Amino acid sequence: MRAVVTVTGTDRRGIIAKVSELLYERKANIEDISQTIMGGQFAMMMIVQCAEEDADFTALAAALDELGRSIGMSVRVQHADIFDAMHNV
Amino acid sequence: MFGKNEVLETVEMVEKEHLNIRTVTMGISLLSCIRGTAEETADAVYGCIMRRAEALVPTVNALSREYGIPIVNKRVSVTPVSLVTAPFPEKSPLVGRALDRAARELGIDFLGGYSALVHKGTADYEKIFLTTIPEVLAETERLCSSVNVGSSRSGINMDAIRLMGEIVKETAERTADRDGLGCCKLVVFCNAVEDNPFMAGAFHGIGEADTVVNVGVSGPGVVQHALSFAPEADLTAAAEIIKRTAFKITRAGQLIAKEAAKRLGARFGIVDLSLAPTPARGDSVARILEELGLSAVGCHGTTAALAMLNDAVKKGGVMASSSVGGLSGAFIPVSEDIGMIESAEAGNISIEKLEAMTCVCSVGLDMIAIPGDTPASTISAMIADEAAIGMINNKTTAVRVIPAPGKKVGDEVRFGGLLGRAPVLPVHGGDASRFIGRGGLIPAPIHSFKN
Numbered sequence: 257m258r259a260v261v262t263v264t265g266t267d268r269r270g271i272i273a274k275v276s277e278l279l280y281e282r283k284a285n286i287e288d289i290s291q292t293i294m295g296g297q298f299a300m301m302m303i304v305q306c307a308e309e310d311a312d313f314t315a316l317a318a319a320l321d322e323l324g325r326s327i328g329m330s331v332r333v334q335h336a337d338i339f340d341a342m343h344n345v
Numbered sequence: 346m347f348g349k350n351e352v353l354e355t356v357e358m359v360e361k362e363h364l365n366i367r368t369v370t371m372g373i374s375l376l377s378c379i380r381g382t383a384e385e386t387a388d389a390v391y392g393c394i395m396r397r398a399e400a401l402v403p404t405v406n407a408l409s410r411e412y413g414i415p416i417v418n419k420r421v422s423v424t425p426v427s428l429v430t431a432p433f434p435e436k437s438p439l440v441g442r443a444l445d446r447a448a449r450e451l452g453i454d455f456l457g458g459y460s461a462l463v464h465k466g467t468a469d470y471e472k473i474f475l476t477t478i479p480e481v482l483a484e485t486e487r488l489c490s491s492v493n494v495g496s497s498r499s500g501i502n503m504d505a506i507r508l509m510g511e512i513v514k515e516t517a518e519r520t521a522d523r524d525g526l527g528c529c530k531l532v533v534f535c536n537a538v539e540d541n542p543f544m545a546g547a548f549h550g551i552g553e554a555d556t557v558v559n560v561g562v563s564g565p566g567v568v569q570h571a572l573s574f575a576p577e578a579d580l581t582a583a584a585e586i587i588k589r590t591a592f593k594i595t596r597a598g599q600l601i602a603k604e605a606a607k608r609l610g611a612r613f614g615i616v617d618l619s620l621a622p623t624p625a626r627g628d629s630v631a632r633i634l635e636e637l638g639l640s641a642v643g644c645h646g647t648t649a650a651l652a653m654l655n656d657a658v659k660k661g662g663v664m665a666s667s668s669v670g671g672l673s674g675a676f677i678p679v680s681e682d683i684g685m686i687e688s689a690e691a692g693n694i695s696i697e698k699l700e701a702m703t704c705v706c707s708v709g710l711d712m713i714a715i716p717g718d719t720p721a722s723t724i725s726a727m728i729a730d731e732a733a734i735g736m737i738n739n740k741t742t743a744v745r746v747i748p749a750p751g752k753k754v755g756d757e758v759r760f761g762g763l764l765g766r767a768p769v770l771p772v773h774g775g776d777a778s779r780f781i782g783r784g785g786l787i788p789a790p791i792h793s794f795k796n
Contacts, residue, residue: 257411262356290349301352310407317410332356334413339601342593343351345664 257313258336259284259306261320265329267298275331279304279337282316298329303336356592359502362570363628364644365622366598367563368418368454369605370542371407371555372549373397373771375458376425380519380702383436386429387443394421394447394456399558402452404608406683414597417563417623417763421448422547423458427474438481439670445485449531454528454580462537465499465786467508478512482527483519489545495535495732497739501787503729509533510725510781517717524758528747529712533728535735535742540615540714542669546708546743557614558606559671562598564590565620566627572636583637584657591618591661599666605785617671618662619707620654622682624765628673630654631684642684643694651675652705672741674707680760680767690768696727697773704734710762714758714767717750724748726777729787737790 263275272291279286284306287336291300307313317333358364378389401417409416423444430437441459448456459481461471478490492509495501495574497625513533517525533544539550542559549557572583598616606613622630631642633780634650655675663669677699688694696713701707709731728744735742749758752769759766 261350262352264353264356292349299349299353301349310411314407314410330356330360332413333357335411337595337600338412338414339347339352339355341596342355343347 257306257308259304259333260336261302261304261331261333262341263300263324263329263331265298267293267296268327271298271327271329272300274323274327275302275320278319278337283307283321286318306333349403358564358567362564363566363623363625364437364594364597365415365417366560366565366601367619368420368542369401369416369559369601370420370422370547370559371398371401371556371609371611372422372540372553372559373606374549374553374764375426375429376660383430383439386769387439390429390440391443391447394423395451396445398447398451398453405605408601408608414601414603416456416601419503420542421453421456421542421555422542423456424549424551425460425462427461427471428460428551430474431470432471435477437474437477438484441477441481441485441488445488453487455487455489455544457489457491457544458549460492460548460788462493463477463502463505464493464496464535465502467502467505472508475508475512476532479515479519482530489530489547490539491532491534491546491548493534493537494728495736497536497736498789498793500789501729501736501781502534503547503781503787504784506725506728506732507784508782509728510721513746514721514726517748517750524752524760525717525747525749526586526760528745529760529764532743532745533597535732536740538671538760539743542617543619543621543672545745553614553735554612556611558602558609558611559600559614559617560602560605561617561621562594563619563621563672564594565622565630565633567594568620569629569633569636572633580653584653587654587657588661591658592665594728595662595665598772613668613670615670616662616666618659618666618669618673619671619676620658622676622678623763624681624683624686627667629682629684630677631688632680634745635684641691642688642691643698647698648705648753651677651702655706672707676708677702677706678712680714680758680765681763686765686767689770696770700730703731703742704738708741709745711743711745712747712764712767714747714749714752714769716753716769718746719748719772720778721775722778722781723772729781733787
C-alpha cells in the first residue's frame with residue numbers, strides 16, 4: 257500500500273539516515289521525500305510503498321514508533337488515503 | 346494528491362488536538378432471533394452477536410493502526426429488545442444479560458438497544474419491559490437502554506413519561522453504590538433516530554438492513570484550534586472556519602466507515618456529524634464556544650454561539666459524506682466535557698440554560714447530575730419539557746439525568762473514563778406532580794399534518 261511516514265521533532269543529525277535504513281530493512285520503498293525546518297523544528301514527510309499485510313504493516317509502524325522514541329522524535333506511518341480524503345474534494 | 350503542509354496538519358490534529366473517530370457502531374437486526382421461549386431467544390441473540398460482531402474489534406483496531414487515526418469506541422446497536430421479547434416481556438432481562446455477555450466477550454465497549462418505542466402508546470408488553478430496565482442496568486456492564494416517548498408525528502406519550510420518571514429514579518437507586526451509574530446508560534428520547542451510533546441512545550431501527558456500520562466522528566479540539574488562529578474574525582468568517590474543519594473531520598469518518606463496512610461484510614449506513622467531547626482537556630465543545638468570545642459557557646450569548654457552531658458543523662460535514670444521519674450536531678453532555686464541568690462547578694451554567702441550548706443543538710439534557718431526592722414527577726416534567734422542544738422543532742431531544750442517591754447540590758459525582766464527573770446541579774423546587782399525574786397523550790402538533 258501507499259503510506260506516508262512523518263517525522264517531527266527537534267532537529268538533529270542523522271534523522272533521514274536512520275528512518276531510511278529502517279524502511280530499507282522492512283522492504284518499504286521510498287517514492288518521495290520532503291523536509292523542512294521551522295524554528296528548529298524538523299518536519300519530514302516520505303511517501304513509501306509498503307506491505308499490504310496487516311501484520312507486516314503493524315510491525316513496521318511499531319518499529320518506526322520505537323525508532324522515534326529512541327531519537328526523541330515522533331515517527332508515524334499512515335495509509336495515504338487518509339490524507340487524500342481529508343484534503344481533497 | 347496532498348502536500349507536506351496538509352500531511353503535517355493531519356498529524357497535528359491527531360497528536361495535539363484529539364482528532365479521532367468517536368465510534369464505529371455495528372447495527373444488528375435481532376428480529377430473526379425470536380424463538381418460542383425467552384431462553385431460546387436469549388441463546389439465539391447471544392449467538393447472533395457473537396457471529397456477526399466477531400470481527401468488529403480486531404478489524405476496527407487494524408483500521409486505526411493503518412490510517413493513524415484513533416478510533417475510541419467499538420460498539421453494537423440492536424433492534425429494540427422490547428420487540429424481540431414481546432411474547433414474554435417479563436423475561437426480557439434474559440436477553441439483556443445475553444447481550445451484555447456477548448459485548449464483554451467480544452471487547453465491545455457499549456451495546457445499545459435495550460429499548461422500547463412508545464411514542465404514541467405503550468402496549469402491555471412494553472409496559473412490562475420498561476419496568477425491567479432498572480434491574481437490567483444494575484446487573485449489566487455494557488448494555489445501554491433508551492426509550493422513545495414522543496415524536497413530531499405522533500405527539501408525546503405522557504403516560505410513558507410518568508413511568509420513565511420513576512424508572513430513572515429506580516435505576517439510580519439500584520446503582521446507588523456507584524453514584525447512580527445506571528442512569529448514564531439510560532436515555533429518554535423524543536424523535537429518536539434509527540441509525541444513531543452514539544450511546545446511550547443507539548438502537549438498530551426496524552427499517553434498517555440486517556447488518557450496518559454507522560460511524561460517529563468527533564473533534565471539538567480541532568475546531569477550537571482552527572478558531573484560535575482567527576481571534577478577530579467576524580462570525581461569518583468563523584462559521585466558514587468551522588465548516589472547513591468539519592469537512593476534513595467528516596472525510597476521515599467517511600473513509601473509515603466505508604472501509605470498515607467493506608471489511609466487515611456489512612452495509613455502510615451513515616456518518617454522524619457530531620462534535621462529541623470527552624473529559625480530556627482540549628476535547629471540549631464548551632471551549633469552542635468560549636473561543637468564540639464567551640467568558641464561560643452558560644453566559645448570555647451561549648445559545649447563539651452554539652446555534653452557529655451546530656449549523657456550521659452540519660454544513661461542512663454534509664458535503665463530506667455520501668450518507669449523513671444519526672444525531673448529527675454538537676453534543677453538550679455536562680459530565681463528559683471539561684469546559685462544561687468547570688462552568689457548572691463555578692456556577693455559570695444552570696439546567697434552565699442547558700434546556701435553552703438543547704433547542705439549537707443535538708441532543709438534550711445530557712449527563713446532568715441532580716439531587717438524589719428529586720421527585721420522580723420532577724424528572725418526568727424535565728423529560729416532558731425536552732420532548733416538547735423536540736416535538737415542536739422537529740428535532741431529536743433527550744434526557745439523561747442522574748438523580749445521584751444521597752447527593753445534594755454542590756456535591757460531586759464521579760463515573761470515571763469517558764463518562765467523567767459532574768457537580769450536582771439544582772433543579773427547580775416547584776411541583777409538577779399534578780400535571781404529570783394527568784397522563785394521556787399530548788396531541789401531535791399542527792405542523793405534523795404534512796400529507
